[in-house]
Amino acid sequence: MTANSATGTPSWLGAVNDRAGLAVLLDHGPLTRNRICELVGVSKPTASQMMSRLLAAGCIEERGTTSGSAGRSAVVYAARTDRPLGVALDLDAFELRASVVDATGADRPVIRIELPRDPTERSAVEEVSRAIAEASAAAGTDPAVVHSICVGIPGYVDPGPTGELFSETLPGWPVRGLKSILEEELARSVYVENDVNLAAVSEREHGAGADSDVFALLWLGNGVGASFDVAGDLHRGSFGGAGEIGFLPVPVDAHALDPSARTSQDLVGGRAVALLARHHGLDVHGYHAARAALAAADAEAARRAVFHDLAERVAWVALPLLATLDPGRLVLAGPTAGLGGDAFADEVGRAIRRISRWYPDVVATRVPGDAVLRGARIVLAGRVREELLDTVASVSLA
The missing domain is CATH 3.30.420.40 (ATPase, nucleotide binding domain)
Incomplete structure (x- = not known):
């Protein structure tokens, strides 16, 4: 018998039902047999057989009882998630x-x-x-x-x-x-x-990409990178390197912002943030020290100045993304963007409109903690x- 010839047999139908029964327990948490019947769309006898097979296979467990109709108690079943x-x-x-x-x-x-x-x-x-x-x-x-x-x-x-x-x-x-x-x-x-x-997967699931058909994510940290989400699918490129924008040369018109910068990484990466922090009066060496200093409560003035200067740089780095994908939304993520927050995203949006024809909705990440x-x-x-x-x-x- 081939694998396809089993379709429609009692064992195949049982497997389909068992999979559906376990899936609703994973999705909804502990449930009674009656509730499983409603969610899967099977009869009570069929649901009982499903639970018996899943219990025997060690895929679910009984998790106590709950009061049912006419004072009867109903067994509560739960998926076992300790393996795999x-x-x-x-x-x-x-x-x-x-x-x-x-x-x-x-x-x-x-x-x-x-x-x-x-x-x-x-x-x-x-x-x-x-x-x-x-x-x-x-x-x-x-x-x-x-x-x-x-x-x-x-x-x-x-x-x-x-x-x-x-x-x-x-x-x-x-x-x-x-x-x-x-x-x-x-x-x-x-x-x-x-x-x-x-990070883009996380943004799509829990953050600023959840309600957007197409968005680009620009990662700003010690390194610089990008990701493209099209209707929930990531575009990785033929060789896996889509979004590796840190190596791109600085546009000619952006050289005035930092004549020493040669790449996008130089212009907006960790080096740039540290140099801007020093320029605005913070005695720091290196990106991590600069981030810590800018996050301090008494550094509001320096933080505002640094992100004001950084906004136009980021706008220039974002232009290749906008020209390639033309997304409706640009999400700024990563440690630097998280520190700049909504005010920084607003400044970047204004800078993009000032230097180009694009006008995406520019927003700060909405994912707390470690998005990656x-x-x-x-x-x-x-x-x-x-x-x-x-x-x-x-x-x-x-």
Whole structure:
């Protein structure tokens, strides 16, 4: 019998029902049999059979009782989300952040691991392995049931046969075959994604992109990057490098803003923020120190001056995005944009209208905390959920 010939048989219908029953428990939380009947659209006997099979397979559990009609108690069923699991990671040159992900995407503790400054002490396999172990310990879960990993990186991996890694902040990591090396050494499915793309996923799900058909996200931090979301789909490009705008040369008309700048990274990245902070009276060296100083309560005047000067620079950097995608909304995200907030977004919008023909809605990020890690969690939760539901179907058909 071929796989397709099973369609319509009792076992196939049972598998479809079981998958639907588990899906509503994942979506809605603990439910009674009657409520499952309503949501899935099956009879009470069918629902009872579904729950029996799912209980036997270890996919659900009884979670107490609730009062029903005529004083009768009804059993409450809940999905078991302790397996399979995933681990989402986000890292930069200095720190790795990670958390366990289940099929519901529920919040779990976030662990932080300081990374070695010496490139000879760096190892992709060791760092990801440690993240799995420590995230699992923080969540109180078994690392052995972690089947998949999503790694958000400051750079991208070419999807071609060599799987070449393009990143300046991951010393010691393999420059070729990163995904296959991690999968072979860790014996788990691995998804490697650009950090700015993951921030856009988070913005689409929880932030400023939620109600926009097409938006571009401009990431402003120590590094500079962009992401393109078209109706919920990310455009990564043929070689995975869409949005790598930090290497673009500074437009001729923008040179007057900083004659020493050669690239977009020079014009609006961490170096630029630090120089502007010093120009406006803050005794700081380096981007992280500048950010901390600008965030201080007594630095309002300097902060306002820095972001006023930065706004026109960002407008020039945004023009290639606007000319390519012509989005209705431009989302400013990343540490610098988060510090500038709505007032900075308004200034950038005015600068864009002043120097160009475009007039997108320019808004600050609406995602609190680590947008990259949130995006990795969203991506991974969907994959963990599908693995769990596929397991149910395979058990039902056995």
